[in-house]
Amino acid sequence: MTPSAPALAVTGATGRLGRRVAERLAAAGTPQRLVVRDPARAPELPGVEVVRAEYADGEAARRALDGVKTLFMVSGAEEPGRVEAHRTFVDAAVAAGVSHLVYTSFFGAAPDATFTLARDHWATExxxxxxxLRTTILRDNLYIDFFPLMVGDDGVLRGPAGDGRVAAVTQDDIADAAVAVLSEPEKHENARYDLTGPAALTLREVAATITEVTGRQVTYRDESLNEAYSSRATYGAPAWQVDAWVSTYTAIAAGEFDGVTAAVAELTGHPPTSLAAHLSALNAD
Known part of the structure; x- marks a missing residue:
């Protein structure tokens, strides 16, 4: 790589979170290299290089990361081989000479987490x-952005979450936190941040908020486990994916997504966005 090549690389820029981070860095005038699976889908931004590599392709990843010192690694697509792909990519980063890796993990990541995909994040950590490597771990809570998408066509938000609470956070707030870390990575070496919204809500409260802000009548139905698996069987998804979907709700019921932190405000300088504010902004667009 040339001496002027970016020392910062961002993955996942064709997705929701990585794109937000890349756009914010570009707006700040920060040179960056986007490491993506499909360059044709990469955003066209000033001061950006685009290179192709997949997490599971160690040699391509090592070449793509040549000259990079700080790496923002968005967790890979949810699939059975994700952990092994993550390990391959991390090893490629080490071989390429990366010194600091910022990873998007998940709130409550643990080997025995109720939410099955949180176990992948623990293994990656x-x-x-x-x-x-020097690392910064961003443990994101559930995305507020997904709540409206979790409501069925019948206006029902259904799942076995009981009266558990979830401290969901917007993708915009996560992106702001990530950019703050990437702008001064040396201040966040070997730190871990639990990123949450401003309140921990039950799904009944989520449904009521959607109704109040949008005018769409939404209710919450607390399903049994059998009902949850049955209502999702029509999608034809593989068993591991259905397990992941259902365990999102059972993890809420178990209290594993509960607990509000001040990390977003401390990193970004602004308070985290509430569900009501997020929905209001969507309606205004």
Whole structure:
């Protein structure tokens, strides 16, 4: 790479979160390299290089990360081989000479987490800890952005979440927090931040807020486990994916998404966005 090549690389820029981060960095005039699976889908931004590599392709990833010092790694697509792909990419980052990796993990990541995909994040964190890299772990709570999408065509938000609470956070707030870390990574070496919204809500409260702000009548139905699996069987998804969907709700019921933190405000300088404010902004667009 040339001496002027960006020392910062961003993955996932064709997705919701990585694109937000790349756009914010570009707006601030920060040179960056976008490492993506499909360059044709990468955003066209000033001061940006685009290179193709997949997490599971170690050699392509090593080439793509040549010259990079700080790497923003968005967790890969939800699929059975995700952990192994993550490990391959982390090893490629080490081989390429990356010194600091910022990883988007998940709130409550643990080997025995109720939410099955949070176990993948724990395994990735463990590999990062053994890699020798300086790291910053962003443990994102559930996305507020997804709440309206979780409502069925019949206006019912259904799942076995009981009266558990979830401290969901917007993707915009996560992106702001990530950019704050990437702008001064040395201040966040080997730190872990739990990123949440301003309140922990039950799904009944989520449904009531959607109704109040949007005018769409939404109710919450607390399903049994059998009902949850049955209502999702029509999608024809593989068993591991249905398990992930259902365990999102059972993790809420278990209290594993509860607990509001001040991390978003401390990193970004602004308070996290509430569900009502997020919905109001969507309606205004």
């Amino acid at each position: 463990e590999h990062l800890a053994a890699s020798g």
